[in-house]
Amino acid sequence: MSEIGAIEIAPGTHWVGALDPGLREFDIILRTANGTTYNSYCVRGSAGVAVIDTVKASHADEFFARLEQVARYDEITTIVLNHLEPDHTGALPELMRRAPEARLYISGKAQLMLKALVKHDDLTYTIVNTGDFVELGDRTLHFLNTPFLHWPDTQCTWLEQQGILFSGDVFGCHFCDSRLFNGQVGDFRFSFEYYYAHIMRPFREHVLDALELIDPLPLKLIAPAHGPVLRDAPKSYVQRYRQLAAPLLHVGADFKSLLVFYISSYGNTQRMAEAVRDGAETIDGVRVSLYDLQAGGDLPFVDLIEEADGLAFGSPTINGDAVKPVWDLLSSLAVIKVRDKLGAAFGSYGWSGEAVNMIEDRLRGLKLRVPVKGVRARLIPTESELAGCCELGRQLAQHLTGSNEPKIISMSELLTRESPHA
């Protein structure tokens, strides 16, 4: 264990977490240049002691040593789990063994994970929601249900008498500094933004919902599950989340945005893209933009896609596959929410035309709606194939504006349209 002990963050409330300065990569997708912390907190009331979250299993010893400095196991009445991911619940089974009298408080959605984690038959716990609270005598913990930040199970816990929000991963970051408080640690602004961008960004609507619950609280301190404890100007972190979750630029919500991305070696797929655009533009209330993927990396495109309502991808088929720039873009979308957007594909091909179906499958895998069958053209698109593209654009635009005519098809028709040679 590193030399620092439990750290008091308010009278009777301690940080009892663990430092992991050696960590460089978190959950494969996140990098950190100076490690992270797993923050656990211990709240002492006149009639009970609560532990809020635990730490990663590899750091359990450090956590228990700090916890023992501020509480005896038989005093612990309450264990709150704001989030069941293993970096916060690794030490839970052992804590439950050491403090068998403590009652667990979790969100409803956390049950599944809890059962997977603690395989007792006689596992008992209390499900809590916004409005529920637990009393520790002169201290009260209120629960805020804040799902999907960044798992379905996530919640925040509000310690009323001290104005402390135990926020879980929300407002956290991967930054390790034993000075702990935001006014004393090194410059972690980048880490805070980076964490938001990689963990919270896909859930921005849920972030805004959570802020509705958090905003009215008379916050004195935010105690997140990773990184510095936010004691100086805690509200400014809440404001920053609001800025980050808001749309990039408000241009009026009275139109739907359809983005048509294409890549073309002989201009054929490009002509198809233009036809898709022309078709979509015949429908009022839809703004169409055309982008050549040849022009660049995926970064600005990801931002554009985040704001768009519909996406159409045009790719030639080369060696039986869509081309790399298309896959590169389609594999960069995990950091934003694309679910329920409208998707479509089209493209020209030489011998076989698999790209369109492959892109459609990927779009469905990303949880987009793909209601309009894609268009393929062998080499140079004919007038009727271009008309098909135009119709594809028109139908997409109708779906976007909700002006699509109800359609009836048979299952056998659906099945044959999957075949690349249909």
Added chain:
Amino acid sequence: MPKANVTFENIGITVTVPAGTRLIEISEKVGAGITYGCREGECGTCMMRIVSGMENMSERSVLEDKVLQENMAGRNNRLACQAQVLGGDIVVRPG
């Protein structure tokens, strides 16, 4: 063979299918944005809402019932990978 008409409300498409078809087989082909994970009735990812026509759906199996309960599903929710259509008209949507 008896037929059923399954309408995906969020995209305005109705599909005529043979009785016995599982909802997931239709939804993944029609592109209605209903997602799935395990396809075996365990993960709950494919939960969807039956807007009308529940009487035209197969009964919940013990497994489906358990997973729906664990996911705090309402009376109108079903798992697309488990529920089969039996006939008549059914209207569904994601979620």
